[in-house]
Amino acid sequence: MSSIKLNKINIKNLLYINNMFATRVTIIKWLKMTEIKDCHRNVCPCADKLRRLLLTRPRTTYDEINVNRQIKAQEIKYSKCSIN
Numbered sequence: 001m002s003s004i005k006l007n008k009i010n011i012k013n014l015l016y017i018n019n020m021f022a023t024r025v026t027i028i029k030w031l032k033m034t035e036i037k038d039c040h041r042n043v044c045p046c047a048d049k050l051r052r053l054l055l056t057r058p059r060t061t062y063d064e065i066n067v068n069r070q071i072k073a074q075e076i077k078y079s080k081c082s083i084n
Contacts, residue, residue: 029054039082046081050074 033054038044053071058064 026057036078037082044081046074046078050078 033051036047036051036054038047050071053067053074056067058067
């Protein structure tokens with residue numbers, strides 16, 4: 001009986017630590033990520049990096065500004081890559 005209680009407590013702690021709550025921003029970023037297509041190569045590094053940046057969850061406001069700058073720069077690289 002005590003092991004069942006411990007399992008429930010561990011699951012609650014894991015859910016609390018991960019903070020897996022969907023917000024408007026995460027939903028919009030997820031939809032943007034799914035719209036990114038690979039270029040003519042089998043594995044497009046530009047598209048892959050852009051997908052990873054879109055799913056990056058910033059921890060502070062400074063990180064958010066930095067990630068948004070990286071996303072804009074990677075979008076430019078991705079647009080040049082997809083044109084070729």
